[in-house]
Amino acid sequence: DAMVIQNPRYQVTQFGKPVTLSCSQTLNHNVMYWYQQKSSQAPKLLFHYYDKDFNNEADTPDNFQSRRPNTSFCFLDIRSPGLGDAAMYLCATNSGEGYEQYFGPGTRLTVT
Amino acid sequence: RKEVEQDPGPFNVPEGATVAFNCTYSNSASQSFFWYRQDCRKEPKLLMSVYSSGNEDGRFTAQLNRASQYISLLIRDSKLSDSATYLCVVRVSGGYNKLIFGAGTRLAVHP
Numbered sequence: 001d002a003m004v005i006q007n008p009r010y011q012v013t014q015f016g017k018p019v020t021l022s023c024s025q026t027l028n029h030n031v032m033y034w035y036q037q038k039s040s041q042a043p044k045l046l047f048h049y050y051d052k053d054f055n056n057e058a059d060t061p062d063n064f065q066s067r068r069p070n071t072s073f074c075f076l077d078i079r080s081p082g083l084g085d086a087a088m089y090l091c092a093t094n095s096g097e098g099y100e101q102y103f104g105p106g107t108r109l110t111v112t
Numbered sequence: 113r114k115e116v117e118q119d120p121g122p123f124n125v126p127e128g129a130t131v132a133f134n135c136t137y138s139n140s141a142s143q144s145f146f147w148y149r150q151d152c153r154k155e156p157k158l159l160m161s162v163y164s165s166g167n168e169d170g171r172f173t174a175q176l177n178r179a180s181q182y183i184s185l186l187i188r189d190s191k192l193s194d195s196a197t198y199l200c201v202v203r204v205s206g207g208y209n210k211l212i213f214g215a216g217t218r219l220a221v222h223p
Contacts, residue, residue: 030208031208031209035213040120040215040216041215042114042116042199042212042213042214042215042216043156043199043213044213045210045211045212048207048208048210050208055207055208088153090155090156094208094209096208096209099144099146099161099203099209100158101158101209101211103155103156103157104155105154105155106154106155108153
């Protein structure tokens, strides 16, 4: 059974055209994270939520926004994608008690 | 300087070999340590936590040296299915269970 679901798995967008990536979870976890991972690089944390409490990383560009309307869903909005934003975007969850993060399969974003 | 540094590899080893990966981290206040495994074009998955006393899970042994800020992973009797990228991960303070990932060491096990 899928626990962290990301849609779509592959997304193509045009330079400058806003795009939204979605993540949902059936684990009822309090914490949700968005990471960006470029080829052969480490997953880089963009932001995370504890319930509705939003935590932005200092070096996350303003071009990236996030919404968490309820426990199950979290969205990543890229307002004006540039070529450098092409990457795998990974969503993860954590119960808030143990340390393990559970990752979704990722959305691979291509910017043309 | 990266917060978590790993040799990118690749390590190409035959089945049955023993292989060791190393990792260093820069934040002395790092609180917990892990190895995650990431298969090609897939998501990372927790392989094992790393404890100061060292710990073993089957063919996998992890060690932590806090004084040197150094973490290791040893894989014995390598299997073809061990081929993957191994990510060294540290938990840091601030936020909620924030993890900092290394870029990973790629392992290729061949027949």
